Amino acid sequence: MSTILVTGGTGFLGSHCILQLPRDGYEVRTTVRDLGREQRARSTLQANGVATDAPLSFVAADLLSDGGWMEAVSGCDAVLHVASPFPATQPDNADDVIIPARDGTLRVLRAARDAGVGRVVLTSSFAAVGYGRQHPGRDFDERDWTEEDAPNAPYIRSKVVAERAAWDFVAREGNGLALSVVNPTGILGPVLGADYSTSIGMVKAILEGQVPGPPDMAFGVVDVRDVADLHLRVMSSSEAVGERFIAVAGPALSLRGVARLLSEHLGEQADRISTSLLEVSLTAQEGTQRRDSSSAKARRLLDWSPRSADEAILASAQSLIRLGLVI
Template sequence: MPGELVLVTGGSGFLGSHCIVKLLEKGYRVRTTVRRPEREAELRTLLANAGVDARQLEFAVADLSADAAWREAAAGCAFVLHVASPFPEKQPANEDELIIPARDGSLRVLRAARDAGVKRVVLTSSFAAVGYRRAPKREPFTEADWTDEKADITPYVKSKTVAERAAWEFVRGDGAGLELAVINPVGIFGPLLGPDYPPSIASVKSMLEGSVPFLPRLMFGVVDVRDVADLHIAAMTAPTAAGERFIAVAGDFMTVKEIAQALKHALGSAASRVSTRVLPDWVVRVAGLFSATARQAGKAELGRTKNASSEKARRLLGWQPRSREEAIVASGRSLIDRGLLKR
């Protein structure tokens, strides 16, 4: 019900800030966590610039790596959107540097929510916990699929899988009636509310700046951040969402070349430096011997056809996302409008 208090973890992040906007627009009171007190002023400015009345927004300082302050952050809340999650600039040498914080941080939030009498937690997981396996899959991935932790996957992919499994185990065991719903988004694109941007939009930025002269044969799911925020709120309130996972993807996966073509088609001269030239797979693999970035691309199923379905979210929650192209182009326009591209 509007007027209820919702805790959003990681509210200063790309998705978290959009979730706050949607909740405030719908009349909810919102409390959000930040790791550092100075982030409060930054987020309030960001929301004001977006034209959002943030008087119904409270702040709590809490860090996923420590128990302190989480009980207080969850106190009085009807719902929790656990959006915060570590995302590395580069993959660590020791996978536990990512896996342990992701798993333990989620469990801290779940315990605090249980102890505070929260009705439901909506956990932001990832398609990373769904769609990585040793053998290709011809049909689209669904919520019934889980990433194979023994496959050749990056520490980030493994961390999302381990953290989500731990969350489900918690609610089945020590959750004491706490409801859980999980959102598994693919690559999140769309408009920026401020100068910070996630790795997905960093890739669009690199294309527009012309720093990606050749493209690998990779496929990615695309979804708009505004639609992912909407899906979180639908999963928070719909009775049918309890105990369910929902893949957030806007249509079929796109190749990197299709993403580049969408930018060039919509943005015209502003996308003049975007390349559509594709490298053969063997060249990317050879480059992987010398480049960590190329090596990670090879581990992300270079040359494989891949897809996923959002049928469940559409059917159970009435979710209707924007098109893939709109999400991609909104990212590009936002980077241009905010002056974030190198000249």
């Protein structure tokens, strides 16, 4: 049985990766900053289908420190490096996000190399792809890179800096370590507990009557279950070595479009949605700040077939309501 390390196992995507790995016959090890969170994480995973006797272990390791990482990677066949800082608000000092993202990624890669791990799949982001100074005049794809020195938000800059650093490390001193990268757009889908993505927070805000940004802002969406599935496909494919893969379900959606979808399908559970999001009908194609991207590469090389964006959005909302997370 192969052993896979998932960094950040209590996070939204990390948890969904852990749900899928035992089903495919893998032994799972995961990192948490504090082992005091282990029991809560186990309970959440077991409530969502992980067997009580599943081969799952926890190791304490922090991206800001070297401690614990050699123990975490020792004996592992592959690493899914999912953990990365994503602040709820942008910091005053961009380095507060950029340095932990870059140094944490290099810390994991260095430990994996030194332990003789064969494969690392890095979770990057569409933020490292589609925020240059100029639009390419087509859907963004894996050839595109956000410019490191462009005046973007700190989180966006952190993702491109960290991914560039990862590719440079493997090329210069990886000693045969195989790297692949997944670049998801906004990750939605079923919430397992109180730890969820910032994108889920957007759906929560809409359900609570807030307007979390310009109504016509458009963004790509992908279901967390499909992002986890793509990580596993990338990890097990020789064709994926040295490649990037954008994870997106389809065309970009506007906040207004998301609000209208929720209103149409959730009935009274969506009655607090702001009228300013519902009063004018905008299709996804009418968003003024769109960044459409293509997942053709993942579909072609890895036979990846994601759920629709509508399904991901509704699953987000329904799980938030079911778990009592909507105020």
